[in-house]
Amino acid sequence: MSSMLLMPRATAVWLVDNTSLTFAQIGDFCDIHELEVKGIADGDVAHGILGLDPIGKGQLTRAEIEKGQDDPEYRMKLSAPKVEVPEIARRKTPRYTPLSRRQDRPNAILWLLRYHPELRDSEIIKLVGTTKPTIHAIRERTHWNSVNLVAADPVGLGLSTQINLDAVVRKAGERAEREKLAQDKAAGITGESITLTPAERAIADAVPTPLESPAKSDTENVPDASEVFANLDKAESAEAQVEADETEEELDADSVFAKLKALKDDLEETKDDAEQE
DSSP states (O other): OOSSOSSHHHHHHHHHHHOOOOHHHHHHHHTSOHHHHHHHHHTSSOTTOOOOOTTTTTSSOHHHHHHHHHOTTOOOOOOOOSSOOOOOOOOOOOOOOOGGGGGGHHHHHHHHHHHOTTOOHHHHHHHHOOOHHHHHHHHTTOSTTGGGOOOOOTTTTTSSOHHHHHHHHHHHHHHHHHHHHHHHHHTTOOTTTTSOOOHHHHHHHHSOOOOOOOOHHHHHTOOOHHHHHHHHHHHHHHHHHHHHHHHHHHHHHHHHHHHHHHHHHHHHHHHHHHHHO
């Protein structure tokens, strides 16, 4: 027998008519409100319901009824079932989809294939209640209406709930990540080569190291102040010599242009004299 009371209102009718139990005791045993039991006793509730004998059905013993009648605070308990009935395994059937929404399933399948390619066919079948041939036809674009298909969210179409969709997508994502790690491991790619540098290591590399004191050999090669000033004087004299050479070149160019001009004037005077003659 089941651990649940069969036909609680019919049982309450029988207990009201055949026992002196309180309304609270009957309500607690039948899992209904005390006022509803009072309505049954007054004839306002449960019209036409025939009483069901819980003793004959093996759900209550006469001893339990007598304990309850002797003690108003006592709460009766269901009798243990005499026969254990094994639960029948329910056969898995395709998810039912209303007729008005079946025409939207191809659009939902296209949306899942486009935005969640990691999903398996079995997971898509559970979400929208379709078949493998339909999924294959939409994936290969051999569906009879593939030209008019428009990707649409199955949640918006009412074919699935957001909770179920998120759970399936999360499960598929974790599976895809495990498969990728297994492939990388088989290919010899270690986790260090495909991960970023740890933050602690990057910060340590970015912090400048303190300056070290110069070695003794370096201090020995430092020149004196007199040598530094002497080198500066040499540099200044070399710079002055370069400026002087540039000035001299400019003067030489001016003298050349002056000579050319004088020659030109002489040629012009000679030409004028020849024309006058």
